[in-house]
Amino acid sequence: MSTETPSKIQKILAAGHLAVTSEVGPPRSADGLVIEHKAKLIADYVDGINVTDNQTSVCRVCSLACCIRIKQMGLEPVLQMVTRDRNRIALQSDILGAASFGINNILCLTGDHQHFGDHANAANVFDLDSVQLIATVKMMRDEGRLLGGHEFQVRPQMFIGAACNPFAGPNVALRVARLAKKAAAGVQFTQTQCIYNMNTFKEFMKIMVDRGLHEKVAVLAGITPMKNVGMARYMQKRVPGIDVPDEVVKRIGGVPKEKQAEEGIKLAIEQIQEIKEIPGIKGFHIMAIEWEEKVPEIVKAAGLFPRPN
Amino acid sequence: MIRAVGKPIEEIIGMVQDFNKLLIAGCDGCVTVCEAGGLKEVKVLAAALRLYFTQAGTSKQIEETSLTRQCDKEYLAQLRDSIDGYDAVVSLACGVGAQFVADMYTKKVVFPGVNTSFMGATEERGWYVERCQGCGQCILAETGGVCPIARCSKRMLNGPCGGSEAGKCEVAPDIPCGWELIYERLKTLGQLDRFEKPVTPKDWTTSRDGGVRKILREDLRV
Ligand code: SF4
Ligand code: SF4
Numbered sequence A: 001m002s003t004e005t006p007s008k009i010q011k012i013l014a015a016g017h018l019a020v021t022s023e024v025g026p027p028r029s030a031d032g033l034v035i036e037h038k039a040k041l042i043a044d045y046v047d048g049i050n051v052t053d054n055q056t057s058v059c060r061v062c063s064l065a066c067c068i069r070i071k072q073m074g075l076e077p078v079l080q081m082v083t084r085d086r087n088r089i090a091l092q093s094d095i096l097g098a099a100s101f102g103i104n105n106i107l108c109l110t111g112d113h114q115h116f117g118d119h120a121n122a123a124n125v126f127d128l129d130s131v132q133l134i135a136t137v138k139m140m141r142d143e144g145r146l147l148g149g150h151e152f153q154v155r156p157q158m159f160i161g162a163a164c165n166p167f168a169g170p171n172v173a174l175r176v177a178r179l180a181k182k183a184a185a186g187v188q189f190t191q192t193q194c195i196y197n198m199n200t201f202k203e204f205m206k207i208m209v210d211r212g213l214h215e216k217v218a219v220l221a222g223i224t225p226m227k228n229v230g231m232a233r234y235m236q237k238r239v240p241g242i243d244v245p246d247e248v249v250k251r252i253g254g255v256p257k258e259k260q261a262e263e264g265i266k267l268a269i270e271q272i273q274e275i276k277e278i279p280g281i282k283g284f285h286i287m288a289i290e291w292e293e294k295v296p297e298i299v300k301a302a303g304l305f306p307r308p309n
Numbered sequence B: 001m002i003r004a005v006g007k008p009i010e011e012i013i014g015m016v017q018d019f020n021k022l023l024i025a026g027c028d029g030c031v032t033v034c035e036a037g038g039l040k041e042v043k044v045l046a047a048a049l050r051l052y053f054t055q056a057g058t059s060k061q062i063e064e065t066s067l068t069r070q071c072d073k074e075y076l077a078q079l080r081d082s083i084d085g086y087d088a089v090v091s092l093a094c095g096v097g098a099q100f101v102a103d104m105y106t107k108k109v110v111f112p113g114v115n116t117s118f119m120g121a122t123e124e125r126g127w128y129v130e131r132c133q134g135c136g137q138c139i140l141a142e143t144g145g146v147c148p149i150a151r152c153s154k155r156m157l158n159g160p161c162g163g164s165e166a167g168k169c170e171v172a173p174d175i176p177c178g179w180e181l182i183y184e185r186l187k188t189l190g191q192l193d194r195f196e197k198p199v200t201p202k203d204w205t206t207s208r209d210g211g212v213r214k215i216l217r218e219d220l221r222v
Helices: A008-014 A033-045 A063-072 A088-100 A130-143 A172-185 A198-210 A229-238 A246-253 A257-276 A292-301 B009-016 B039-055 B073-079 B095-104 B178-188
Strands: A019-024 A048-051 A077-082 A105-109 A159-164 A189-194 A218-223 A281-286 B002-006 B021-027 B061-067 B088-091 B109-112 B114-124 B127-132
Touching (some): A019 A033, A019 A218, A019 A292, A033 A292, A048 A063, A063 A088, A105 A130, A159 A172, A189 A281, A198 A218, A198 A257, A218 A257, A229 A246, A246 A257, A257 A292, B009 B039, B039 B061, B061 B073, B073 B095, B109 B114
Parallel strands (some): A019 A048, A048 A077, A159 A189, B021 B088
Antiparallel strands (some): B114 B127
């Protein structure tokens, strides 16, 4: 994890604690208070708050504006940035802008293809990919240089993160190799895709640890509680790159409708308990999609509360 | 080769209905191979237009031809003597050929009769798939002979993304994930060490981003 930044998440990890992050999705309108409200719900229970960048290619308030708002609330934002919509000029410009407001965490992503979203007929950019974005942030931070060669004094102090999906594929070794590539580019932490298939995840972590890669990249395990059996089925069938085993669908579907949310939360907590025991794990990334109010309950029940300072 | 598909007949009717003397001009090059704009398709289109306009009670003069290549002046010049006999030309060549007709015969209205789609290969008869986007700086040597620009839906140079499932691209289940293919190919070639080395940002100036592209071969010019 080398280079030190003022990032609170990095400090907590360096102190040997399990880190806890979560994320909030911006609204599809100019209502700035939505983010403030969501951030307040989880503020005391997490070390960092990701703001998604037009997730699933649906146009929303930009991640940067929301991160500035969260920073101004005295909290710790994680700027998610996809390369789908902006070229290297715009990406670097936004990184400088974020840093100018004291934002110290970035999650570098390629982004979903726009065909998923509400502007399927848009052109895409993909001037860089996630690995190249990681290397770009690192260069800006460590060398004070832009891709175009311009050198500057005040550098962005970014703790650099990336996503990883042990379940895409089907080749787990390929997925570790891809994270190794991100590590070679300069990534310091990763938040994984939502974990439901524990066997695959354990296999992934074993290769990580065997390669010593868990020391270079802090793995925060991705947890998303299921709200009901409909969501479980949707994730299983419709969301690319998510692996929901039949047992999970059966378990959520096996209780009466009004108990399914509770069962989903229970499952999430059990998952955290189990993952805590997996060698190499450095923390959790809890993505409660449009269900942020449940994050405190999960964090408390999983024994991750209170958060270190 | 360039791949194209014929435009729907309704669209072509809409374009040509106000013109009386039409030339349907095919091309014996790429569009013949992909069966979109060769002499055979010229005949089919001309017959369909004649039938439509006869049934609609309008009489039109519709002639047929196909040139060796519409993207070469030498072949296009063969139309010089006859072109004034037509009000409009429907070119079944690719967009390059259709524009070249318009370039040479500036007073003629030229309509595209096909949708020019991509540079691709014939997987099977009637099944064409894109293989190259003409980026101008070929990197196939580094990627096991599989093009990440044309065959990854996000033109990633360090794939695969997290959306590939069972070896298929997140965009559609009938698109093999280009990066899964690259990984497997590198493995077969014993070059997996390449896979973990980050590839630096591409210089897109030789791609469409650098403006209209041209090649000047001094050695070929007289
Ligand atoms: S790397 Fe460029 S030139 Fe080579 S196949 Fe791909 S798009 Fe074509
Ligand atoms: S699934 Fe594969 S081909 Fe599709 S965008 Fe991702 S890496 Fe590219």
